[in-house]
Amino acid sequence: MMDWTDRHCRLFHRQISGRALLYTEMVTAAAVIHGDRDRLLGFDAAEQPLALQLGGSEPGELARAARIGAGFGYGEINLNVGCPSDRVQSGAFGAVLMERPGLVADCVAAMIAASPAEVTVKCRIGVDDQVPEEVLPRFLETVAAAGVTRFAIHARKAWLQGLSPKENREIPPLDYALVLAMKRAFPHLHISVNGGIDSLAEARAFLDAGLDGVMVGRAAYHAPFDILGQADAEIFDAGPGPDRLEVVERMRPHVARHLAAGGRLHQITRHMLGLFHGQPGARAWRR
Template structure:
């Protein structure tokens, strides 16, 4: 039996993605799948401690199970940020050991921490001691000239010794010099067999694979091969219905998901509350552009939302207009 709700939900999760997986995106994804684990964008520990906490950490109760991803490398700061996050009710706190951006490197966190497993162990030990919320790690298979077959098992062993039991592994190296963050998501070759080998080497750890996964069929194949979870990134954002709508049935043994039109109807009350609180329509609908991917009328849906949702007075009537060519859609 799963030890926590988040652990069970991690059989399928939507990856943390900067500028994408904000609270509005997560509410949309939750309307499609009631089970998948959702992640915030990465937030740095100093920002949590010193910044606008409600803006950075606030979320809708409907998002559960939801995990916060933290960036940092100072055990004390990460412990304090974890304590604060637990107070907001997150189901999991995840430490980023995979992001390759220049800003992350200069702050000595993200993928550069693959070179400092002992420091990562100190960080997660402090986080675990700070609050009764599960602490997990998202990492790469290595960085730069490291040999993943040697580095990754040593990293997992060291960090697991500090109390972490669940890892999401992006099955690519990160090249900290010479590749942009975008290129680091696409250029280094994927090594899925190594991630599968880590599950065989560490059967007591719960290991999810991330990177290059573009379909629910592919996710199901990884689960059938023995991995504990699959984390989907860009495909879940750009084609959310295709990835998430049948996940509750196929991955979690539950009921089929709602139709696309029902997803829009489920979003209406949330959007109405957002607008009433002074929010703008495009802040929500920008995440909904791919909802009808592959359907007749999808191009019109995207065009109308893109053209009209940015207006200061845009309201639910824009969604009605965008839906007009899709009203006969059965799914």
């Protein structure tokens, strides 16, 4: 979700659901250490609950970045072991780390030692010619032994060569059954499923099947109200949320502050295009 789930997007999504856990874009550990931290890590307190997703493969760097992130107020620091992009591979992190579970264990152990925030991992079921049924249990066992108890598993392999990041989200077949099997094999771990889930009903079905969570990316971005609009009531047993027009009204103060600070309207509204997805007048809203 790089270039998508920035602070404006997250604040918008928070107006729809007060309970769903939101994630930042992936930020590299080196950028956190050496870059503009306020720009990379800053967020509105209203976005909480919010997790920071880090990319990296050097334990010392990740430990420093996790400590910095916790200092900014993030309650969860998530290590990305799933992104298949060429840029990530060249930095020896992301999905390529599925081939090095021992290194991932070293990384999360260092992060846990450095950060009071919970450290979690997002991973794939395997990469390239790996056999997921063999690789994934070993990966979970190794990383869990280092102290991680929460995993979000994208139920697809990642092909590091031959497929683009977009194709890696669509072409490798989904294996939800394997993720469910991992929950049965590791009942003490908190396991969420990710990949190809495009309705709240599907999310509910996975929870009813025994998984602890469901991570939804693209569907929640393109049709946010369809996914998040009833999430508080149906998933978290909370009261009904706002309707679409109320969400628009809730965003007005944020828009006003952003414009007053010299920002551009499009930086916020580009994330809101799908609010009226499937509704009469949706095209007019997008315009």
